[in-house]
Amino acid sequence: MALDKDKIKDSLTIEDIKLILTDLGSDMKMADKLIFQTVCHGGSKHKLHYYESSKEFHCYTDCGKNMDVYQVVIQAKKLQGFDLTFYEAVKYIANLTGKHYSADSTLDKVNSHIIDDWEFINKYRKRNEINKKIEPIHNLNVFQLFSPYGHISWLNEGISHETMRKFNIGYYLRDDRIVIPHYDIESNLVGIRGRAMRKEDVDSGRKYMPLIVGKTQYSHQTMLNLYGLHKTKDAIKRLKKIALFESEKSVLMCEDFYGDNNFSAAICGSSLSRFHVQLVLSLDVEEVFLCFDKMYRDSDSKEAEIYAKKIMKFANMLSPYCTVYVLWDDFEWIDYREAPCDRGKKVLEDFMRAKYEVKTINEGEIV
DSSP states (O other), X not given: OOBOHHXXXXXXXXXXXXXXXXXXXXXXXXXXXXXXXXXXXXXXXXXXXEETTTTEEEETTTTOOEEOHHHHHHHHHHHTTOOOOHHHHHHHHHHHHTOOOBOOOHHHHHHTTOTTOXXXXXXXXXXXXXOOOOOOOOOOGGGGXXXXXXXXXXXXXXXXXXXXXXXXXXXXXXXXXXXXXXXXXXSOEEXXXXXXXXXXXXXXXXXXXXXXXXXXXXXXXXXXXXXXXXXXXXXHHHHTEEEEESSHHHHHHHHHHHGGGOOEEEXXXXXXXXXXXXXXXXXXXXXXXXXXXXXXSOTTSHHHHHHHHHHHXXXXXXXXXSEEEEOXXXXXXXXXXXXXXXXXXXXXXXXXXTOEEEOOOOTTOOO
């Protein structure tokens, strides 16, 4: 359940403010004035003023800043050696004051109304083996045409040379595309995709496409495979969890974040197939994290509601078998079309802490 930061802040009384500042190690100069010790930067002077009308603090000494109560908490905790995220600051105040106002997230609303489609849900309760497999590519001579070095754009986004070498990422100068080989779980090459670097290719919807070299198109059915499993399956099995992203780039970023503990894979699209589900279940995971791109501009919009219904249907394909979490952006941590990892490791871990658990649904029961 998301916490409504605005409702909580607006509901804070003078006594709540005093309680928060006292808990942060501050004290008041005079009982009849809201002037506190400057815990925002560690000073000893009483120069931190609180203005009830605006719900804002102002530090009249070294800081010289206007801050709301969440910013004061983050600053004070940082001086105490705790690097709080914004979400953790909201939770700290909610727990301290007892004001747990729900944000009524779009994802919550959808989750409580999606259980009418029992035929859709129940057909994923059977764990039938899937026999379809992608034919491996045996002729690897094509790699001689690619530069083995990573593209500067991905290096600038934080994907290291080491990670690109590990996943055999290259560059095809003729088509100006980053080369992304796809392997199945047994490390057989099954396809090669290219990430376009030309603006006209991106603008025309050809950002990610199967690579074409000469008369050969190195395409494969992405619905039958999860990108990165050939490298991350050991961590997934050991940790008994998997994070599913949309793009290959997210898996590469997680490799640099977590190394041998990278438990991610990518569906390489925006739809979770029953073949993806079977692959996930074959790894005997206990937890699944759906880390899909943010495809809504306003979390309270119809656009967000439609997208939430889509994500919840994916979640319910897996929830009968394991615990499923959805990473949903209630706090505007990322922009439209960005993935939860695109802003770095810290933001991704903020998402992980604020994740939504999707309960297993039994017929006739609302959770």
